[in-house]
Amino acid sequence: MKGVEWAQTRRLQSFLIHNLISAAVFAVTLNVAAAAAPSTLTSLLAVHSLSNSQASQAVPVAIEATVVYSRGYQRLLFVQDADAALFVSSPTNAELLPGDRVLVQGITQQSFRPIVIASAVTLLHHGSLPKVVPATFDELIRAQYDCRLVTVRAKVRAADLVSSSASNQSARLQLLMDGGHIEANVDTEDLGTLKSILDDEVELTGIAAGRFDDKMQQTGVVLYVSKLADIKIIERTNSRFWSLSVTPMDQIVAASYVKDLTKRVQVRGTITYYEPGSAVVLQEGSKSLWISTQTRKPLRLGNHAVASGFPNAHNRLVTLTDGEIQDTDIRWPIIPQRATWQELALWSSSKPNGHRNDLVSTEGQIVEEVRMASQDEYVLSADGRLFNAIFRHPRTASDIPSMRQIPLGSRVRVTGICFIDDTAINPGEEVPFDILMRSIDDISVVAGPSLLNVHNLILVVGLLFALLFAGASRSFVIERKMRRLNAASAHIERRRSRILEDINGSRPLAEIIEEITELVSFKLSGAPSWCQVAEGAQLGNCPRDLTSFRTVQAQMPARSGSSLGTMYAAFDPLTKPLAKELEALSTAASQATVAIEARRLSSDLQRRSDFDLLTEIHNRFSLERYLDAQIEEARDKAGIFGLIYIDLNKFKEVNDVHGHLVGDMYLREAAQRMKRQLRSHDMLARLGGDEFAVLVPMIHSHAELAEIADRVEHSFDAPFTFTSSVLHGSASVGFALYPKDGSTKDSLLSAADEAMYLVKQTAAR
Numbered sequence: 044m045k046g047v048e049w050a051q052t053r054r055l056q057s058f059l060i061h062n063l064i065s066a067a068v069f070a071v072t073l074n075v076a077a078a079a080a081p082s083t084l085t086s087l088l089a090v091h092s093l094s095n096s097q098a099s100q101a102v103p104v105a106i107e108a109t110v111v112y113s114r115g116y117q118r119l120l121f122v123q124d125a126d127a128a129l130f131v132s133s134p135t136n137a138e139l140l141p142g143d144r145v146l147v148q149g150i151t152q153q154s155f156r157p158i159v160i161a162s163a164v165t166l167l168h169h170g171s172l173p174k175v176v177p178a179t180f181d182e183l184i185r186a187q188y189d190c191r192l193v194t195v196r197a198k199v200r201a202a203d204l205v206s207s208s209a210s211n212q213s214a215r216l217q218l219l220m221d222g223g224h225i226e227a228n229v230d231t232e233d234l235g236t237l238k239s240i241l242d243d244e245v246e247l248t249g250i251a252a253g254r255f256d257d258k259m260q261q262t263g264v265v266l267y268v269s270k271l272a273d274i275k276i277i278e279r280t281n282s283r284f285w286s287l288s289v290t291p292m293d294q295i296v297a298a299s300y301v302k303d304l305t306k307r308v309q310v311r312g313t314i315t316y317y318e319p320g321s322a323v324v325l326q327e328g329s330k331s332l333w334i335s336t337q338t339r340k341p342l343r344l345g346n347h348a349v350a351s352g353f354p355n356a357h358n359r360l361v362t363l364t365d366g367e368i369q370d371t372d373i374r375w376p377i378i379p380q381r382a383t384w385q386e387l388a389l390w391s392s393s394k395p396n397g398h399r400n401d402l403v404s405t406e407g408q409i410v411e412e413v414r415m416a417s418q419d420e421y422v423l424s425a426d427g428r429l430f431n432a433i434f435r436h437p438r439t440a441s442d443i444p445s446m447r448q449i450p451l452g453s454r455v456r457v458t459g460i461c462f463i464d465d466t467a468i469n470p471g472e473e474v475p476f477d478i479l480m481r482s483i484d485d486i487s488v489v490a491g492p493s494l495l496n497v498h499n500l501i502l503v504v505g506l507l508f509a510l511l512f513a514g515a516s517r518s519f520v521i522e523r524k525m526r527r528l529n530a531a532s533a534h535i536e537r538r539r540s541r542i543l544e545d546i547n548g549s550r551p552l553a554e555i556i557e558e559i560t561e562l563v564s565f566k567l568s569g570a571p572s573w574c575q576v577a578e579g580a581q582l583g584n585c586p587r588d589l590t591s592f593r594t595v596q597a598q599m600p601a602r603s604g605s606s607l608g609t610m611y612a613a614f615d616p617l618t619k620p621l622a623k624e625l626e627a628l629s630t631a632a633s634q635a636t637v638a639i640e641a642r643r644l645s646s647d648l649q650r651r652s653d654f655d656l657l658t659e660i661h662n663r664f665s666l667e668r669y670l671d672a673q674i675e676e677a678r679d680k681a682g683i684f685g686l687i688y689i690d691l692n693k694f695k696e697v698n699d700v701h702g703h704l705v706g707d708m709y710l711r712e713a714a715q716r717m718k719r720q721l722r723s724h725d726m727l728a729r730l731g732g733d734e735f736a737v738l739v740p741m742i743h744s745h746a747e748l749a750e751i752a753d754r755v756e757h758s759f760d761a762p763f764t765f766t767s768s769v770l771h772g773s774a775s776v777g778f779a780l781y782p783k784d785g786s787t788k789d790s791l792l793s794a795a796d797e798a799m800y801l802v803k804q805t806a807a808r
Contacts, residue, residue: 098157180222257397452492
């Protein structure tokens with residue numbers, strides 16, 4: 044019995060333990076489920092306590108707070124409760140007033156700090172604003188008062204109107220505080236009042252916020268100011284800028300004064316890009332940094348390195364200047380991020396997934412290749428958009444490797460640094476970018492060109508021309524066979540043959556078309572015939588009064604685009620139309636089309652081979668050809684001539700500061716200025732990049748050549764004024780005299796280049 048009782052007791056204990064475990068598991072499950080379903084947050088402090096990771100889980104909120112700033116048309120809303128403040132993305136463009144008490148309902152979202160995406164903002168009542176806190180630059184740049192109502196003291200440096208439409212009126216102030224520059228967005232269109240406080244010390248009350256790059260790193264400070272009355276003048280300046288005395292442009296640097304307390308900082312990361320004497324890029328995880336440096340010591344890509352320098356933020360971009368780099372010789376390679384054109388081009392300051400300065404890999408189709416003195420450029424197309432893959436030539440390399448020739452239309456993969464020009468940034472939109480390759484091996488062919496490419500199109504066009512010629516020739520042969528016994532037919536064939544020969548020769552186009560109209564007139568028994576070319580020229584025999592004639596016409600179809608013109612013939616109105624009239628005109632129109640397009644194609648190819656497409660002056664190949672001819676002529680006649688070598692100073696800085704578009708405009712204007720200083724028989728050519736040369740024939744002395752070189756140099760004295768930029772350019776000019784400084788093309792070019800280099804080195808000292 045005892046054994047039975049003991050067994051029953053054990054079964055009962057097992058049953059109870061099993062039930063207890065089940066109950067415990069059920070309770071834990073309920074607790075986990077409860078924890079997984081976040082409760083609604085009801086205070087700003089509760090939202091502030093979230094991490095960005097937690098905020099990304101779309102936690103529901105229902106909080107009461109006071110409006111401290113509202114810009115309805117942009118759906119910007121800042122709310123504050125005591126010392127806690129928050130940015131809210133408003134669901135509507137309804138205007139709220141500072142001091143309004145509202146109920147904000149919505150969900151959280153990660154950002155620089157957690158924010159709220161509101162589904163509803165309900166006005167409860169109007170109240171008073173929170174206490175305004177005085178803030179220093181250090182406190183603002185560290186985001187200690189992010190989204191809070193603050194007051195700051197600063198000097199006004201610039202004032203500009205951003206928008207002045209009836210529904211959105213705002214201006215922007217550039218301000219200087221003790222510690223750094225900030226920006227203020229003021230809801231007013233009274234630009235006159237803002238201009239009147241330039242250089243004044245003012246006190247501004249507004250909402251502290253930040254400016255961010257494409258990785259949501261803070262790059263500056265911005266204040267949102269609700270009204271003009273929130274700006275109070277503390278101290279007026281002694282004078283207004285328009286009453287200042289005029290300073291000569293070459294002396295303005297004397298008024299510059301900097302007291303920089305910026306501290307040196309140290310960063311670590313993997314070397315992903317190195318341009319000796321210019322820049323290094325370090326990357327660590329999802330963060331990357333462009334470092335300006337003068338170092339030229341060997342650094343190995345893929346190694347871990349330590350860098351120090353001085354932080355600089357400009358136009359939403361953070362860089363490190365005056366960098367010092369220490370390679371640790373520890374391999375820490377970065378795997379390039381695969382990215383599409385849209386991912387690389389879209390700049391957003393509200394998401395931390397930008398690619399500026401990152402080591403990336405992307406694909407595109409080659410549409411153009413450009414070999415320049417300073418770099419190789421490949422123009423690629425991806426998703427219907429263009430971008431450049433650039434390999435910058437090493438500055439100290441004596442032998443620059445040949446440009447890798449890739450068939451146009453090939454699909455390639457390029458690896459390198461995603462480089463975004465700081466003059467082109469417009470947050471929230473697509474911005475231009477380049478891929479800076481580290482070596483020529485950073486571009487590889489994924490697939491060869493398709494059959495539909497430029498080369499094949501040229502072949503097709505050539506085939507079409509051949510078919511057109513063949514068709515015309517066949518019609519000539521058939522007609523000749525049919526009228527073999529007719530003397531007029533033989534005459535027609537001879538004239539047609541001569542026309543075809545002239546098309547491929549050097550006879551002027553106008554004479555060829557007039558010959559065609561005369562042939563039409565001969566075939567149509569002397570009927571007047573003429574050609575009206577689309578550009579406006581009228582060739583042939585056109586009667587003065589067409590009202591007394593019956594006219595027949597045939598269009599001259601172009602290979603692409605609109606018609607090239609019309610071929611006409613005039614007849615007695617009493618005669619009946621005949622089939623041969625339209626046939627003769629159609630044949631003539633086809634011949635004229637071939638003549639015009641062949642001559643255009645020949646002219647275009649000739650110009651492309653001799654002239655630089657950007658500046659429209661002679662290119663290096665054209666210069667070298669004329670230089671060879673000039674040497675032969677001077678050798679035969681024992682004459683002399685000169686060669687001037689020009690290098691634009693600091694052209695890289697023009698591209699870096701103002702962008703490639705302004706750089707191209709600067710090159711074009713510089714070429715025109717230099718050309719105006721030359722004689723009609725002097726030849727200006729662009730050698731590539733920012734280098735030019737002038738072939739100066741018909742000179743009598745070294746002094747005459749020096750005078751022309753001096754005029755070229757002084758052509759840069761006046762500033763270069765463009766739509767949004769004013770540049771002060773200069774050039775280093777050297778020259779050489781034949782045969783004193785060189786008796787061959789290469790020696791003369793080298794002598795002029797060395798003379799220019801000495802001038803540049805002297806100016807640098």
